[in-house]
Amino acid sequence: MSEPIGIEIRNLYKIFGARPLDYVDAVRRGMTKTELNQKHRHVLGLRDINISVEPGTIQVIMGLSGSGKSTLIRHINRLIEPTAGEIVIDGQDVVAMSPAELREFRRHKTAMVFQKFALLPHRTVLDNVAYGLEVQGVAQAQRHRAAMNWIERVGLAGYESRYPSQLSGGMQQRVGLARALANDAPILLMDEAYSALDPLIRYDMQTVLLDLQKEFRKTIIFITHDFDEALRIGDRIALLRDGSIIQEGTGQEMVLQPADDYVSSFVQHVDRAKVVQVASVMQPLTAEAQGPAIPGRANLGEAIRMMSAEGVDRLTVLDQAGRAVGLVPMTRAVAVAAGGS
Amino acid sequence: MLDWMNRFPQMNEETLRNLKRFIDDNFREFTRSYGAMIEGFFDPLRQMLIQAERLMLGMPWLLVLLIVGALAWAGSRSVRLMAASVLTLAAIGYFGMWEDTMRTIAMILVCTLVAICIGIPLGILMARSNRVQSGMNPVLDVMQTMPSFVYLIPVVMLLGIGRVAGMIAVVVYALPPIVRLTNLGVREVDREVIEAADAFGSSAWQKLWNVQLPLALPTIMAGVNQTIMMALAMVVIASMIGVQGLGQPVLRAISNQYFTLGLFNGFAIVGIAIIFDRISQAFGRRLQKHRGGMDV
Ligand SMILES: Nc1ncnc2c1ncn2[C@@H]1O[C@H](COP(=O)(O)OP(=O)(O)OP(=O)(O)O)[C@@H](O)[C@H]1O
Numbered sequence: 156m157s158e159p160i161g162i163e164i165r166n167l168y169k170i171f172g173a174r175p176l177d178y179v180d181a182v183r184r185g186m187t188k189t190e191l192n193q194k195h196r197h198v199l200g201l202r203d204i205n206i207s208v209e210p211g212t213i214q215v216i217m218g219l220s221g222s223g224k225s226t227l228i229r230h231i232n233r234l235i236e237p238t239a240g241e242i243v244i245d246g247q248d249v250v251a252m253s254p255a256e257l258r259e260f261r262r263h264k265t266a267m268v269f270q271k272f273a274l275l276p277h278r279t280v281l282d283n284v285a286y287g288l289e290v291q292g293v294a295q296a297q298r299h300r301a302a303m304n305w306i307e308r309v310g311l312a313g314y315e316s317r318y319p320s321q322l323s324g325g326m327q328q329r330v331g332l333a334r335a336l337a338n339d340a341p342i343l344l345m346d347e348a349y350s351a352l353d354p355l356i357r358y359d360m361q362t363v364l365l366d367l368q369k370e371f372r373k374t375i376i377f378i379t380h381d382f383d384e385a386l387r388i389g390d391r392i393a394l395l396r397d398g399s400i401i402q403e404g405t406g407q408e409m410v411l412q413p414a415d416d417y418v419s420s421f422v423q424h425v426d427r428a429k430v431v432q433v434a435s436v437m438q439p440l441t442a443e444a445q446g447p448a449i450p451g452r453a454n455l456g457e458a459i460r461m462m463s464a465e466g467v468d469r470l471t472v473l474d475q476a477g478r479a480v481g482l483v484p485m486t487r488a489v490a491v492a493a494g495g496s
Numbered sequence: 497m498l499d500w501m502n503r504f505p506q507m508n509e510e511t512l513r514n515l516k517r518f519i520d521d522n523f524r525e526f527t528r529s530y531g532a533m534i535e536g537f538f539d540p541l542r543q544m545l546i547q548a549e550r551l552m553l554g555m556p557w558l559l560v561l562l563i564v565g566a567l568a569w570a571g572s573r574s575v576r577l578m579a580a581s582v583l584t585l586a587a588i589g590y591f592g593m594w595e596d597t598m599r600t601i602a603m604i605l606v607c608t609l610v611a612i613c614i615g616i617p618l619g620i621l622m623a624r625s626n627r628v629q630s631g632m633n634p635v636l637d638v639m640q641t642m643p644s645f646v647y648l649i650p651v652v653m654l655l656g657i658g659r660v661a662g663m664i665a666v667v668v669y670a671l672p673p674i675v676r677l678t679n680l681g682v683r684e685v686d687r688e689v690i691e692a693a694d695a696f697g698s699s700a701w702q703k704l705w706n707v708q709l710p711l712a713l714p715t716i717m718a719g720v721n722q723t724i725m726m727a728l729a730m731v732v733i734a735s736m737i738g739v740q741g742l743g744q745p746v747l748r749a750i751s752n753q754y755f756t757l758g759l760f761n762g763f764a765i766v767g768i769a770i771i772f773d774r775i776s777q778a779f780g781r782r783l784q785k786h787r788g789g790m791d792v
């Protein structure tokens with residue numbers, strides 16, 4: 156099992172067009188995407204991206220269509236060449252790698268799952284899942300054994316000799332996930348991997364991913380349009396607009412302190428009772444702790460349900476060590492859950 | 497007075513004549529100095545043509561019918577196509593055209609093979625670079641539209657009348673579709689699948705071999721099919737420069753006004769064209785079978 160490794164993106168810029176280098180400075184000085192497009196016929200893909208992803212965590216990237224999500228994730232394995240900036244993974248700058256180094260890096264450090272699955276239609280499920288290992292030069296018997304193992308892990312046992320066109324979308328994406336996992340790479344890149352799936356199947360696939368993540372602790376970049384998905388999957392969320400990161404933080408931070416109206420509009424339909432943790436709205440302890448207690452990481456919904464069930468109007472909040480650190484009154488819990496702050 | 501408007505201001509007659517003579521003389525000179533070398537270069541192909549013809553003529557007719565039937569079945573799993581192919585070929589033989597048909601088939605097979613060996617790599621090169629594509633396209637246009645007789649003149653001057661000259665004529669004419677369709681097939685491969693191949697660290701060669709060619713194969717097969725058809729269409733013209741087969745009786749029929757002879761041999765050409773077409777299409781469809789919906 157590979158050790159988790161982090162991803163460090165610094166001052167990353169991407170301009171699409173014939174002569175991108177001519178315009179980096181103008182963009183650095185603040186030229187907007189519209190201006191760049193209208194005056195110079197170049198498209199601003201990314202502007203000054205800085206993210207640091209902790210090893211073994213899931214970083215979600217959100218944003219509207221065209222905001223640069225796919226462009227950003229494709230820089231991490233350099234499917235797209237940056238115009239300026241660096242991407243440091245495991246002490247190496249991906250941008251500076253030679254073609255041969257880049258191939259080795261892609262074979263062993265990253266794996267990718269695609270929105271439209273991107274399976275090889277002429278190969279069976281087994282040979283699709285084994286593809287990454289085949290490219291690495293692993294012998295057939297060994298790669299088939301590894302592939303079978305992952306096929307079982309994603310719940311496709313019995314389908315290994317089918318072809319992708321014989322599977323439903325949800326099953327095809329399981330193949331895509333198994334193919335990525337079979338690489339045993341510490342970094343997993345998922346570009347709207349679940350956007351093409353029905354809500355129920357999407358929920359199942361999120362569960363599959365979260366279960367696997369508990370066991371394998373990969374560093375995952377997960378792109379989605381769907382804030383509920385982001386909240387469920389992501390340890391942290393970054394929100395992109397017009398190629399810039401508008402806000403980066405935990406889901407709860409975004410809900411409670413949106414950086415601007417754009418972020419607010421993204422989070423306004425979120426069920427805050429499920430997102431906001433008791434610890435972030437609690438008030439200081441006034442006297443001796445008394446009455447029923449709740450862990451600080453429980454959400455407001457749970458707190459409200461507990462208070463109604465117990466017939467009390469406040470709960471004592473406990474930290475991870477079980478010490479009383481604050482209290483949360485019913486009125487405050489309900490107010491925040493209903494959209495106040 | 498209005499003479500200059502009615503007569504196109506053409507080049508001086510004298511200059512024009514000299515220009516033509518200059519080019520002709522030089523080419524003749526070239527033929528004299530390099531003819532033997534070029535003939536030597538094409539000798540392996542001549543041997544191949546001879547061997548293929550010997551093979552087709554040497555095979556017992558029953559075996560040939562069996563092979564054609566087996567191929568039809570393997571491609572289509574259809575009894576009708578299998579029976580139709582075998583019966584058509586048998587009928588051609590019954591009407592006394594068996595040997596000429598075998599010669600023509602041998603020629604077509606070798607020409608198709610040569611066209612594939614040249615055309616697929618060219619098509620791949622074209623797909624990899626827009627520059628190569630825009631350079632190749634006009635060349636392919638010329639190959640398809642230039643009347644064959646025109647480029648046959650230098651070919652015959654260099655190699656003399658015979659099989660090899662005929663093969664070159666056929667290959668030049670039949671090459672464009674396989675090149676074009678290989679190019680198209682490789683370019684059409686889904687961008688996301690190519691990205692997936694790259695993302696897993698495939699080398700250029702692994703990507704070509706594991707992804708691009710297999711996915712382009714149905715389109716390439718359509719090119720092979722068209723190449724075979726165009727090669728057959730050249731049979732009569734090839735016979736004018738000494739290629740034996742079904743074309744020669746047609747040629748004789750034209751010059752002597754033997755209506756029935758022409759008709760029979762014409763139908764034989766059409767017959768084997770249809771057999772080749774249906775069988776190669778059936779194989780093309782088999783390659784498609786995993787791309788479609790759930791019904792396979
Ligand atoms: N190869 C390219 N050439 C020119 N412009 C491009 C190219 N690729 C992307 N862009 C532009 O860059 C911007 C970001 O595109 P990107 O595909 O990253 O968006 P996205 O956030 O992934 O959108 P979606 O949700 O639709 O997938 C868009 O304005 C797009 O038009």
Ligand SMILES: [Mg+2]
Nearest residue numbers: 224225226347
């Ligand atoms: Mg995208």
